[in-house]
Amino acid sequence: MGRVGFTTTIPVEVLLAAGKEPVDLNNLFIGSDHPQAMVEQAEEAGYPRTTCGWIKGLYTAALTADLEAVIAVMQGDCSNTQALMETLELQGIKVIPFAFPYDRDPQAMRLNLYKLMDYFGVSENRVQKEKQRLDQVRRLCWTWDEMTWKDNQVSGYENHNKLVSTSDFEGNPDRFAAEMERLISQARERQPFTEQVRLAYIGVPPIFTDLYQVLESLGARVVFNEVQRQFSMPYATDDIVEQYIRYTYPYGAFARLEDMKEEIEKRRVQGVIHYTQSFCYRQIEDLIYRQRLGLPFLTLEGDKPGRVDARTRLRLEAFINMLK
Numbered sequence: 001m002g003r004v005g006f007t008t009t010i011p012v013e014v015l016l017a018a019g020k021e022p023v024d025l026n027n028l029f030i031g032s033d034h035p036q037a038m039v040e041q042a043e044e045a046g047y048p049r050t051t052c053g054w055i056k057g058l059y060t061a062a063l064t065a066d067l068e069a070v071i072a073v074m075q076g077d078c079s080n081t082q083a084l085m086e087t088l089e090l091q092g093i094k095v096i097p098f099a100f101p102y103d104r105d106p107q108a109m110r111l112n113l114y115k116l117m118d119y120f121g122v123s124e125n126r127v128q129k130e131k132q133r134l135d136q137v138r139r140l141c142w143t144w145d146e147m148t149w150k151d152n153q154v155s156g157y158e159n160h161n162k163l164v165s166t167s168d169f170e171g172n173p174d175r176f177a178a179e180m181e182r183l184i185s186q187a188r189e190r191q192p193f194t195e196q197v198r199l200a201y202i203g204v205p206p207i208f209t210d211l212y213q214v215l216e217s218l219g220a221r222v223v224f225n226e227v228q229r230q231f232s233m234p235y236a237t238d239d240i241v242e243q244y245i246r247y248t249y250p251y252g253a254f255a256r257l258e259d260m261k262e263e264i265e266k267r268r269v270q271g272v273i274h275y276t277q278s279f280c281y282r283q284i285e286d287l288i289y290r291q292r293l294g295l296p297f298l299t300l301e302g303d304k305p306g307r308v309d310a311r312t313r314l315r316l317e318a319f320i321n322m323l324k
Contacts, residue, residue: 005062006071007081009167009231010098011113011244013130016173018120020068024168028065029057030207035305038064045087052279053207053304055080062088071116075099077250078280100250110241131240137173140180141166141232147184149223149267152192156201156222157212158183163228164205193221197323200224200264202256202289203275203282207302211275214308220320223267226260253285257292264293271296271323273316278303296323 004015005023015022029035035057042056043049055078062070072085074097085095098116101108117127144162148154162180169176197220204227212222230249237243248256264272272295276283283301290297298319300312308316 002068003066003171004069004071005065005067006073006098006168007058007084008073008077009247009249010071010073011116011127011240012168013127013134013240014113014116014120014122016130016134017117017122017126020120021171022168023065023067023171025058025061025065025070026054026205027165027168027170029054029061030205030209030305032061035209039304047087050279052078052080052277053302054078054204054277055084057305059084059087062093063091067093069094069096071096071098073098073100073250075102075250100244102251104245104251104255106241106245109245113241113244127240131243134169134173135236137169137177137180138166138232138234140177140184142234143184144180144187145229145232145234147187149198152194152223153187153190155193155212155216156199156225157216158187159222160201160205160212160225160228163225163232166232195219195221197221197320198223198268198270200226200260200267200269200272200295201275202226202260202272204277204280206275206300207277207305208300208308208312209305210307211300214313214316215320218317218320219324220271222273224263224269226256226263229263230259253288257289260289260293264295269295271298271319273319274299276301 003021003023005025007025012022029038038060039053039056042059047056070093072081072095074081089095096119099112141163144154148159199220199222201222227249230247233243233247235246248259272293274286274289276286278301286299
């Protein structure tokens with residue numbers, strides 16, 4: 001089975017229909033034993049210091065992962081992806097472009113999906129069967145998410161860790177489903193969490209390795225992981241095009257705001273943490289969320305992988321104490 005990497009969530013059903021192993025380069029990077037060394041390797045290769053740490057990590061991950069190709073999301077994710085792909089092509093890696101239409105046009109989405117299907121030589125019927133299989137796995141993740149905010153039996157980190165993995169299902173959806181069933185069963189036996197502060201985490205997943213643990217040590221818990229939840233396609237759809245049109249992350253700040261507001265109200269969130277990556281254009285969107293969400297709001301910026309630094313910890317402590 002060939003391994004195919006990708007730069008952010010894509011219609012993974014196509015890869016599975018083609019008998020490929022999906023590999024989210026983000027998870028490969030941040031889940032490695034030495035993510036900082038991967039960033040440094042990219043810098044040694046010539047990447048500027050003032051480039052997003054995730055991009056540098058993806059570069060090294062792609063070079064070291066034994067992939068047959070990388071699917072690059074050229075529209076709907078990072079503005080640096082094109083340059084990343086050009087440097088990978090320079091190293092002989094096959095690059096396959098994919099795009100989410102900015103205006104969420106279903107016809108454009110279908111066209112891009114069919115181009116991907118044609119590349120891998122799979123039929124719509126085969127892809128639809130994979131969607132139905134993955135829908136069952138995703139439902140387990142929806143249960144996991146509900147156990148986070150409603151039953152209060154799952155920590156913010158546990159929620160993040162499994163929902164973020166639904167981009168590639170850790171390479172094996174059946175094995176992933178079995179693990180989720182085991183984790184759900186175990187969590188059902190727990191006493192509910194009794195934290196004082198309920199938080200929303202919005203923005204891309206953090207490059208900090210211990211952010212959720214720090215928050216919980218301070219008496220708070222994340223009950224809404226915005227982007228990670230979106231990776232799990234948290235809504236029932238029959239049509240795969242509709243599924244990826246409803247998926248909010250690729251379509252800008254205002255597409256995401258509606259989902260955020262609904263979930264923040266439902267989950268009784270008291271404060272919002274917006275994570276932004278250094279040197280990322282999405283930092284500009286912070287002013288939109290800050291104005292429109294109407295809750296106490298803390299913006300965190302991360303650069304390279306590692307533990308939460310002392311200054312950030314102090315800011316988190318002050319924010320949580322204010323909410324208490």
